[in-house]
Amino acid sequence: MIKLAPSILSADFSMLKNNIEIIDEAGASMVHLDVMDGSFVPNISFGPVVIKSLRKITKKAFDVHLMIDEPTRYIDDFCNAGADIITVHAEACTHLHRTIQQIKSKNVKAAVALNPATPLNVLDYVLEDLDMVLIMSVNPGFGGQSFIPNSLDKIKSLRKQITDKGLTIDIQVDGGINTSNVRTVIEAGANIIVAGSAVFKGDIASQVKGFNAIFEEIGE
Ligand SMILES: O=C(CO)[C@@H](O)[C@H](O)COP(=O)(O)O
Numbered sequence: 001m002i003k004l005a006p007s008i009l010s011a012d013f014s015m016l017k018n019n020i021e022i023i024d025e026a027g028a029s030m031v032h033l034d035v036m037d038g039s040f041v042p043n044i045s046f047g048p049v050v051i052k053s054l055r056k057i058t059k060k061a062f063d064v065h066l067m068i069d070e071p072t073r074y075i076d077d078f079c080n081a082g083a084d085i086i087t088v089h090a091e092a093c094t095h096l097h098r099t100i101q102q103i104k105s106k107n108v109k110a111a112v113a114l115n116p117a118t119p120l121n122v123l124d125y126v127l128e129d130l131d132m133v134l135i136m137s138v139n140p141g142f143g144g145q146s147f148i149p150n151s152l153d154k155i156k157s158l159r160k161q162i163t164d165k166g167l168t169i170d171i172q173v174d175g176g177i178n179t180s181n182v183r184t185v186i187e188a189g190a191n192i193i194v195a196g197s198a199v200f201k202g203d204i205a206s207q208v209k210g211f212n213a214i215f216e217e218i219g220e
Pocket residue numbers: 007009010032034065067138139140141142143144145174175176177194195196197198
């Protein structure tokens with residue numbers, strides 16, 4: 001099953017409650033929350049206090065994408081704020097294996113994100129431990145960037161590795177995805193689609209429904 005994870009980074013922050021209610025009702029599978037520290041990425045967004053407040057608005061899964069250096073320092077805070085999935089960047093962790101185990105010890109799903117220039121082999125000795133891998137299809141830090149086409153080969157190779165090893169791991173793709181290019185991303189092997197500007201810039205509900213209609217069509 002293919003799932004949509006709208007990224008609220010592109011929402012109107014003065015209307016967050018309303019925007020989250022709209023994606024929830026329109027059929028989004030989860031809420032993608034981009035946490036940025038101004039160090040790992042050149043932008044600052046929000047942290048666990050905001051996520052804890054938003055947790056009251058919906059029961060949909062909270063998919064927390066941590067773009068922060070040494071996330072091990074804050075894993076417990078994000079788990080306590082109500083995260084269902086925590087994604088850390090391989091590039092940001094000195095002890096990636098330990099960080100993954102820390103997330104799992106809190107009964108939260110663990111995922112690792114790879115920047116566009118990071119090879120898949122950094123996952124060789126941790127893949128079995130993961131619930132999800134996030135392939136970044138833009139350089140992290142901002143919404144509204146263009147999809148990097150090389151990401152498609154990376155998604156295909158990862159899907160092949162997962163299948164060959166007999167594992168069940170979600171592949172999430174994040175950055176520059178819209179209703180025109182999402183089919184190629186799914187055909188390459190992704191099953192969780194993050195979309196920020198393609199959901200929140202314009203009619204939010206109809207754009208969520210537009211993605212879901214494509215997912216159903218492909219799933220048939
Ligand atoms: O993690 C990030 C950016 O670093 C994303 O989740 C973006 O927020 C996606 O936005 P669009 O590229 O879909 O506009």
